[in-house]
Amino acid sequence: MNGRQPTRFWRWALLLMLVAMLMSACAPAAAPSAPAAGGEQAAAPASDAITRDNTLIFAADMTDIITLDPAVAYEFGGILPVGNMYETLVSFNPGEPEIVGVLAKAWEIADAGDVWSMTFTLNPDAKFASGNPVTADDVIFSWSRALDVNKSPTWLLTDVCQMTKENVVAVDAGTVELKIPKTVSPNVCLSVLTFTVAAVVEKAAVEPNMGSDFGETWLNDHSAGSGPYVLNAWERSASVTLDANPNWWGGAAPAMKRVILQNMPEPANRQAAIETGDADIIQDVGPEQAAALEGNPDVTLVKGLSTLLAYASVNASMPPFDNPDARQALRYAINYDNIITLLGGNGELVQEIIPIGFAGHTGNNPFTQDLEKAKELFAKAGVTEGATIPFIVATGTGPGGVEWATIAASIQADLAQIGINLDIQQMQQSELLTKYRAQELPMLLMNWGPDFTDPDANGTPFSNYEAKSLAWRNSWNDPKAIELSKQAAVELDPAKRVELYAQLTEYVQNNGPFAMLFQPARVYALRNNVQGFIYDPGDTPSISLWLISK
Amino acid sequence: MAAFILRRLGGLIFVLIGVSLLTFFLAQMVPADPAGAALGSNAREEQIAAYRKQLGLDEPVVVQYGIYMSRLLRGDLGNSIRTRRAVADDLRDFLPATVELTLAAMLVTIVLGIPLGIIAALNRNTWIDASARILALIGGAMPIFYVGLVLLGVFYRQLQWLPGPGRLDSTLQPPMQITGLYTVDALLTGNWPVFANAIAHLILPAITLGLFSTAVLLRMTRSSMLEMLGQDYVRTAKAKGLGERVVIGRHVFKNALPPILTIVGILFGSLLSGAVLTETIFNWPGIGRYATTSVTTLDYPAVMGVALVAAIIYPLANTLVDIGYSIIDPRVRAD
Numbered sequence: 001m002n003g004r005q006p007t008r009f010w011r012w013a014l015l016l017m018l019v020a021m022l023m024s025a026c027a028p029a030a031a032p033s034a035p036a037a038g039g040e041q042a043a044a045p046a047s048d049a050i051t052r053d054n055t056l057i058f059a060a061d062m063t064d065i066i067t068l069d070p071a072v073a074y075e076f077g078g079i080l081p082v083g084n085m086y087e088t089l090v091s092f093n094p095g096e097p098e099i100v101g102v103l104a105k106a107w108e109i110a111d112a113g114d115v116w117s118m119t120f121t122l123n124p125d126a127k128f129a130s131g132n133p134v135t136a137d138d139v140i141f142s143w144s145r146a147l148d149v150n151k152s153p154t155w156l157l158t159d160v161c162q163m164t165k166e167n168v169v170a171v172d173a174g175t176v177e178l179k180i181p182k183t184v185s186p187n188v189c190l191s192v193l194t195f196t197v198a199a200v201v202e203k204a205a206v207e208p209n210m211g212s213d214f215g216e217t218w219l220n221d222h223s224a225g226s227g228p229y230v231l232n233a234w235e236r237s238a239s240v241t242l243d244a245n246p247n248w249w250g251g252a253a254p255a256m257k258r259v260i261l262q263n264m265p266e267p268a269n270r271q272a273a274i275e276t277g278d279a280d281i282i283q284d285v286g287p288e289q290a291a292a293l294e295g296n297p298d299v300t301l302v303k304g305l306s307t308l309l310a311y312a313s314v315n316a317s318m319p320p321f322d323n324p325d326a327r328q329a330l331r332y333a334i335n336y337d338n339i340i341t342l343l344g345g346n347g348e349l350v351q352e353i354i355p356i357g358f359a360g361h362t363g364n365n366p367f368t369q370d371l372e373k374a375k376e377l378f379a380k381a382g383v384t385e386g387a388t389i390p391f392i393v394a395t396g397t398g399p400g401g402v403e404w405a406t407i408a409a410s411i412q413a414d415l416a417q418i419g420i421n422l423d424i425q426q427m428q429q430s431e432l433l434t435k436y437r438a439q440e441l442p443m444l445l446m447n448w449g450p451d452f453t454d455p456d457a458n459g460t461p462f463s464n465y466e467a468k469s470l471a472w473r474n475s476w477n478d479p480k481a482i483e484l485s486k487q488a489a490v491e492l493d494p495a496k497r498v499e500l501y502a503q504l505t506e507y508v509q510n511n512g513p514f515a516m517l518f519q520p521a522r523v524y525a526l527r528n529n530v531q532g533f534i535y536d537p538g539d540t541p542s543i544s545l546w547l548i549s550k
Numbered sequence: 551m552a553a554f555i556l557r558r559l560g561g562l563i564f565v566l567i568g569v570s571l572l573t574f575f576l577a578q579m580v581p582a583d584p585a586g587a588a589l590g591s592n593a594r595e596e597q598i599a600a601y602r603k604q605l606g607l608d609e610p611v612v613v614q615y616g617i618y619m620s621r622l623l624r625g626d627l628g629n630s631i632r633t634r635r636a637v638a639d640d641l642r643d644f645l646p647a648t649v650e651l652t653l654a655a656m657l658v659t660i661v662l663g664i665p666l667g668i669i670a671a672l673n674r675n676t677w678i679d680a681s682a683r684i685l686a687l688i689g690g691a692m693p694i695f696y697v698g699l700v701l702l703g704v705f706y707r708q709l710q711w712l713p714g715p716g717r718l719d720s721t722l723q724p725p726m727q728i729t730g731l732y733t734v735d736a737l738l739t740g741n742w743p744v745f746a747n748a749i750a751h752l753i754l755p756a757i758t759l760g761l762f763s764t765a766v767l768l769r770m771t772r773s774s775m776l777e778m779l780g781q782d783y784v785r786t787a788k789a790k791g792l793g794e795r796v797v798i799g800r801h802v803f804k805n806a807l808p809p810i811l812t813i814v815g816i817l818f819g820s821l822l823s824g825a826v827l828t829e830t831i832f833n834w835p836g837i838g839r840y841a842t843t844s845v846t847t848l849d850y851p852a853v854m855g856v857a858l859v860a861a862i863i864y865p866l867a868n869t870l871v872d873i874g875y876s877i878i879d880p881r882v883r884a885d
Contacts, residue, residue: 057720063843066633236643237835260720269715269833272707278714430587430848451592468595
């Protein structure tokens with residue numbers, strides 16, 4: 001007995017050791033990221049104790065969030081917190097279409113020979129959360145940094161604005177001058193500057209933490225902006241917690257002292273959270289959840305049109321749709337009312353390439369289902385009854401909360417009535433995109449969201465083959481559309497510009513490879529005590545958290 | 551013993567090479583472009599081409615695998631295509647949540663499964679036995695997503711006895727990260743409100759995830775106990791006047807343990823993979839959800855990272871079981 005004792009001990013010791021190994025294989029080495037962020041900044045709003053009453057809990061599917069660095073963020077989930085922590089020189093007032101100054105008190109666009117000169121005068125009151133003033137040096141540092149980082153949204157600065165490090169200069173501590181080539185529309189560039197990629201970070205805070213990645217890692221756990229909120233903590237994949245910036249210069253102190261943006265991918269969980277009051281606002285209420293919440297006296301549903309456009313498109317180099325008559329026939333064959341009914345109020349009919357809410361939107365919806373006409377046009381294009389066309393559709397739910405396949409089936413039924421078989425093939429979105437980009441898809445169902453709030457963000461992709469975007473993916477190389485889109489993009493006179501977009505819209509409507517279908521809505525559910533909520537997808541951020549109270 | 555463990559760990563290397571080969575080349579067969587998927591539908595061709603180059607996706611597959619393996623040997627899991635962070639950092643964020651959930655489910659399994667199995671065996675063919683077997687039947691037959699939804703519906707939405715999805719109430723700040731397991735970290739830092747809340751949040755998902763394995767373990771324990779109860783040496787032990795407690799505890803249960811232990815080891819692996827569904831239902835920011843998102847966005851370095859971790863944990867758990875054998879049964883020598 002005694003002899004066995006030590007072996008036993010060692011066996012137990014080994015067992016424990018292995019358990020420890022298993023645990024340490026799983027558990028992280030002490031990573032001090034979270035407290036570092038919380039420590040410095042959470043302490044700031046000490047005067048106002050944080051209670052549930054002055055905390056806003058916003059639940060949404062924020063799975064897409066990969067960064068909180070303004071120079072990198074390009075996802076809906078990331079732009080929401082970033083847009084509430086950082087400010088840009090110019091922006092929109094929520095719900096209004098005119099560009100207004102934020103960090104810039106005024107700006108001037110002047111013809112400087114072979115370039116446009118855009119001069120911004122900074123607001124002398126503007127200061128960062130640290131209390132330091134926002135200077136021209138900070139602006140130049142931030143923009144140069146965005147160019148150096150060179151991530152997803154950088155192309156907006158480099159390609160749309162043609163910004164280089166050389167053509168941005170500080171005239172004095174409070175003035176910044178940006179020179180852009182004449183081929184760029186200063187208005188388009190201005191709207192790009194409202195986006196978070198052009199937000200201003202505090203040089204003094206970021207520069208010492210640049211590391212090997214221009215401070216990208218550091219900015220994921222710290223904020224260095226001048227906006228109404230500062231970062232408290234980002235719990236990866238779970239939540240982003242923002243605290244009111246006690247030094248905010250831009251307006252009345254936010255009523256919500258803390259905002260928790262909670263990642264909740266499951267619609268049923270979001271519904272439960274708003275019903276129980278665990279969340280104050282939930283994003284993306286599906287048609288089913290909306291029906292369940294409609295009668296709830298504690299909850300209000302708020303619907304807002306997104307800037308997305310859903311469309312069916314065809315490849316203009318593959319028969320039968322290489323013939324413009326066949327493309328027009330498709331547009332007359334679709335029962336649009338039926339699709340709008342399927343959306344159950346979560347979308348509006350839009351048959352043009354510029355969405356509602358953008359300058360240049362005409363409101364013309366010229367197509368209603370006319371099967372005789374469709375049949376006639378198809379016959380003219382040489383399409384005989386019984387023809388089969390592959391129709392590629394993504395798996396899963398599309399914008400407006402309806403399965404892509406459901407909308408595809410509706411279009412399939414329409415064409416079946418005139419003897420044309422659409423062969424629906426479902427594909428994972430990433431695979432569909434790969435093939436679409438390779439110009440391989442004969443017909444598909446998709447949606448497009450503009451990258452910035454200007455009609456050019458849709459005009460060029462839908463019309464300009466050279467831009468290698470949608471027109472290119474559908475092999476539609478039309479010189480007139482290309483020319484019109486270029487002209488409209490750089491036109492400075494607002495009235496003339498709208499007129500050019502009307503021409504472009506009508507031309508693409510009748511000749512392009514697209515059957516534009518609808519502009520989906522985004523539905524939010526709010527607890528009844530929540531006030532000041534505005535959803536404006538054209539604005540960055542699309543939800544201005546500092547205006548919300550309860 | 552040491553030699554045995556070394557051998558086991560040596561075997562791990564082959565498992566890892568196999569898993570990495572399999573996941574890497576399976577990922578290559580998917581007819582889609584990970585760089586394009588990561589950059590979204592608006593990205594332009596030049597951007598995608600540049601990102602492909604940056605990721606090294608323009609190299610031949612074999613070269614890519616070589617680069618990956620040489621990095622792996624240096625302990626570098628590479629960067630995620632989607633999150634653009636080191637996969638190791640992502641895993642460090644997501645793995646503890648899954649481990650905490652799995653351990654809690656394991657606890658539910660053991661605490662419920664073994665005692666109920668013993669009680670059922672000792673009361674064979676009585677109503678107690680029957681109810682234990684019905685419980686096992688229900689637990690084994692109900693799909694995880696259904697159990698989860700019912701539990702949430704009853705205990706969170708209707709009765710409001712327990713908190714809803716997530717690891718903590720959103721108004722609470724997570725404890726300082728030491729192990730990443732909220733309960734353990736809260737305990738270590740003496741943060742009692744967070745500790746209580748984290749435990750409350752664990753109850754429903756742990757039951758959901760652990761129910762099936764509880765059913766399996768209950769049945770296994772019952773049959774293993776019954777087998778031992780019928781053995782001659784048990785009769786002898788009783789005949790020589792040993793108390794019931796000693797007979798059951800020292801003679802029957804101890805000998806019934808090896809097959810139970812085997813099942814526990816296997817169940818641990820199945821719990822890890824079952825965590826994917828539970829994590830989805832309970833909004834649990836764990837590795838299961840990370841894996842699903844990574845798969846749909848073709849983020850193969852992330853998928854491989856997850857696969858490799860699973861490939862390490864599973865054999866480790868089995869090694870633990872093997873060592874467990876040698877502790878409970880001196881005839882079994884690990885080496």
